Structures are given as C-alpha cells and as structure tokens.
Amino acid sequence: MDQNNWPKDVGIVAVEVYFPSQYVDQSELETFDGASTGKYTIGLGQSKMGFCSDREDINSLCLTVVQSLIEKNNISYNDIGRLEVGIDTTNACFGGTSALFNAINWIESSSWDGRYAMVVAGDIAVYATGNARCTGGAGAVAMLLGPNAPLVFHRGVRSIYMQHAYDFYKPDLSSEYPVVDGKLSVQCYVNALDKCYHMYKSKAKKMGISDNKSLVDSIDSFIFHSPYCKLVQKSFARLMLNDFWDDPDPDFANRYRGLEKYR
Amino acid sequence: MDQNNWPKDVGIVAVEVYFPSQYVDQSELETFDGASTGKYTIGLGQSKMGFCSDREDINSLCLTVVQSLIEKNNISYNDIGRLEVGIDTTNACFGGTSALFNAINWIESSSWDGRYAMVVAGDIAVYATGNARCTGGAGAVAMLLGPNAPLVFHRGVRSIYMQHAYDFYKPDLSSEYPVVDGKLSVQCYVNALDKCYHMYKSKAKKMGISDNKSLVDSIDSFIFHSPYCKLVQKSFARLMLNDFWDDPDPDFANRYRGLEKYR
Numbered sequence: 001m002d003q004n005n006w007p008k009d010v011g012i013v014a015v016e017v018y019f020p021s022q023y024v025d026q027s028e029l030e031t032f033d034g035a036s037t038g039k040y041t042i043g044l045g046q047s048k049m050g051f052c053s054d055r056e057d058i059n060s061l062c063l064t065v066v067q068s069l070i071e072k073n074n075i076s077y078n079d080i081g082r083l084e085v086g087i088d089t090t091n092a093c094f095g096g097t098s099a100l101f102n103a104i105n106w107i108e109s110s111s112w113d114g115r116y117a118m119v120v121a122g123d124i125a126v127y128a129t130g131n132a133r134c135t136g137g138a139g140a141v142a143m144l145l146g147p148n149a150p151l152v153f154h155r156g157v158r159s160i161y162m163q164h165a166y167d168f169y170k171p172d173l174s175s176e177y178p179v180v181d182g183k184l185s186v187q188c189y190v191n192a193l194d195k196c197y198h199m200y201k202s203k204a205k206k207m208g209i210s211d212n213k214s215l216v217d218s219i220d221s222f223i224f225h226s227p228y229c230k231l232v233q234k235s236f237a238r239l240m241l242n243d244f245w246d247d248p249d250p251d252f253a254n255r256y257r258g259l260e261k262y263r
Numbered sequence: 264m265d266q267n268n269w270p271k272d273v274g275i276v277a278v279e280v281y282f283p284s285q286y287v288d289q290s291e292l293e294t295f296d297g298a299s300t301g302k303y304t305i306g307l308g309q310s311k312m313g314f315c316s317d318r319e320d321i322n323s324l325c326l327t328v329v330q331s332l333i334e335k336n337n338i339s340y341n342d343i344g345r346l347e348v349g350i351d352t353t354n355a356c357f358g359g360t361s362a363l364f365n366a367i368n369w370i371e372s373s374s375w376d377g378r379y380a381m382v383v384a385g386d387i388a389v390y391a392t393g394n395a396r397c398t399g400g401a402g403a404v405a406m407l408l409g410p411n412a413p414l415v416f417h418r419g420v421r422s423i424y425m426q427h428a429y430d431f432y433k434p435d436l437s438s439e440y441p442v443v444d445g446k447l448s449v450q451c452y453v454n455a456l457d458k459c460y461h462m463y464k465s466k467a468k469k470m471g472i473s474d475n476k477s478l479v480d481s482i483d484s485f486i487f488h489s490p491y492c493k494l495v496q497k498s499f500a501r502l503m504l505n506d507f508w509d510d511p512d513p514d515f516a517n518r519y520r521g522l523e524k525y526r
Binding site for chain 2: 109156
C-alpha cells in the first residue's frame, strides 16, 4: 500500500445478521411478570424477545453468521486478513462497536495487508428476574470490511465519549446475570449521546460537511443502540432537542412549536 | 491531522513496569516439587517467581503502572485519547500485544485525535500443580504511545501468524487454572516464530531495509515472549537456524560450523 495515501471509502462491504427462531411474546411476558398491559409492548416498544434453545449458544450464533457471510459473498477464509470478535464478555454492548472501529483503524493503518477484515459481534442477553429481564434477547452479526465499500465510514467526524459509572457490571463471576441500574444506565446513555452529537456536529462543521443548524435535516438515516425499541425513538428525539438548544434563534412558530419551556 | 500523511515515527514514548516484591525462589520450588536440582533454575533459566499478596490483584498491578506512567512523565489523564487494556482474560499472552498493535493502528488511522494512546498489559499467571506451575508469575506494564517516539514501530514489515490449536485454554470457567499442553505449546510457538521471521525477512527485503542473508546481523536487539527464560535463548538460536536454512551457500568452515547435519 502507498504509505502516503489512505485506502478509499473504507467501510462495510457486506453484512450478515442472525436471530434465534424461538421467541417469547412480550405481551405474554407482561402477563407472566404481572406487569401492567402494554408496559413492555407499548412502554418499551417491544414485541418479541429471542432466546436460544439448548442446541445453540454464543459460539453457534457467531459461527452461523460467519459461515453465511463467507458463502453468500463467495469469498475464502484466506481473503480475511483480520478477525475482530466483540461479544458481551468484553466491554458489554460496546464490545462489537469497539471491534468494528479497531478493524477500520487496521485498514487505515500501515498494518493493513490488503485483505478484508471481518467483525463478529454477538450477545445472549439474559437478566435476573426484575425490570431488566424483558430487555433481554439474542443475536449475532458478521461484517465484511474493506475499501471501496458501499457503506463508508466518514473520516474526521467520528466521536466517542466515555465515563466512569456503575450502571451495568458483572461483579459476580459465578452468575450469568449482570447487575443493572436501568435508570442510571439510560441517563448515562443519553448524556453520552448529547456529548457525541455535539462533538460530531462541531467536527462536521469544521470539515465543511455540514453547516446546518440542525444536522438532523442533512442526514438520511440514523442508527442507535437498541437495548429496547423505545430508546431508539427517544434518542432520535433527543438529537432534535439538542438542535433546538443549539439554535440561537429557534422558530417557535413552526419547527419548535411548544418547546419554549424546555429552553 | 493531514489526511494524506501518516504521523511520523509512531511508537513507544515511555514505559513503566511493575512486578510484585514477593517471590518464590525457584531452587526452593525444585525441592518442594521434588524436581531434580537445576530443572527450573538451569533447565528453564529461572531464578525467582513473583506472586501477589492478598493486598494485590490484577487491578492494583495495572493501576500501579498507569499511575507511575502518568506521574513520571508529567502528563494528565486528559492527554490520553485511547486506552487499550490487554490482560490474560482476553487472548491469553497475546492480549497485551494485540492491545499494543490496536493502539498503533489507531494513531495511524483517521480516528486519531492527536493525543497519546496508553496500553496496559498485565497478568497473574497461576497454574495447577504440575509441570507448568514453575512458569507462573505476575507483573504489569503500561506504555505511552505516540508520534516522534524514541522507540519506533517500523511500517510494512510487521508479521503475524495464527493457528488453530488447543495448546493453552480455559475450558473450566470456575477454575483459575488453564489447561496447558506445554510441549505442544512450545511447538506452536516455534512454528509461529519461524513463519513470522520468514515473513518479516521477505517484507524487509522488499522494502529495502535489509538484503542480508542473515537478518540477525543487522538488528541491534531482539525481544521475545518469556513464559520461561530458556525459551528466549532457544528462540534467538532458532532465528540463526532459519538464517542457516535460508542460506544457499552456508559457511560451514566458520559461522555454521558443525551444522551440516541440520541441513
């Protein structure tokens, strides 16, 4: 590789997703848990919670997507120069994202050997009885990364935020259940979202990608962390709220009607 | 950062190492284990095996080197843009090396934010009674990585080799002991060393760094994995053996005297 040039359009070349076919109906779980009707289905926006049979585990989930990705794209395992695995034993939910970023960095670095990187992320989320259990689930994804990709990772705008907090951790190694403070966890997430969105906006402006007061208008699609579906809706709304706060002269008559009290 | 230029001389800017002060004298361990005199001290080339008291664990070892590195180099935690931790729960002995390479890739990629990366690697190696126990130990290292470093990672020559083998693994999550096939593990290591050295030589030749038949002569210093000290000596000798095999016209009269039978 030319040491004075970055490879072009590094990103996701192909992707394969798998969820177990068994699931618990969330409205049945409401009844089973004695929760109010709609708490999980409307309140959290969920309908089905996937789970593994005794014929599946995190290894089989991950290997299923790896094999599919290789076979459907007609490539050989020898075409893969780097394998990154991010499962929830490493860095919880961020494990897969971290693996993805490491693989992108590899392709952009002098370590790159010209081959694809493969990123495998999977999780079987199981919680103890209580509020968090209904947000469980299981699934895996495998991604093929390389240059000239249809889904490109823009350079110079990526933003990361980390904070020291005990919202989600596994102090008991003999238990498969994490200790979760759900309310604090959502606060941490929303705070990180605010910080990352601000950093992203300021970098995008500096690089001339966007000078819109509202970045939301200039982007086609957003993807959010989905521990439960409702958080995705709330997160998108949160970006609008940030745009509103950043707007020196908000249009209260139309776009931001009724938001005066949040100023 | 200029997107068309790599940062210069990326490598280790500073390093801090820590070992526990308590140790088992390996000659006493020979007596205790009923092993022949010199088995550990001469055979494996070891004198002391460090261990932790009940006031220390892997977290305190790692935090000790992190704090030392920050304080001795008069920098702030805010000067660190990336933290990589490689302990033996991830990828065994390769965990620290993998963390180091990820950090270097980060600095060479568009993700780099201009700050240092810090890599922390540590291990408390404890084995069940048997052959492997005397190769235990404990320690941690923290490294500060950035451009314009005194210890530079050369580009385009780094070589990695991986193989699927059950020489060292942890099938029993409730035990702190790994399952080790020591003999197979050394075979795997030596095989990987041969492969990496060959790849390194061919890359170094291609990049004009070295066209020596024996690369050993043109390098000031070698660093090897040290599960026990004797393996380091054997590994260095192995490089010479590789050079000998690669030499189309070996000098049996001087340099390679007596090696005819290994041809």
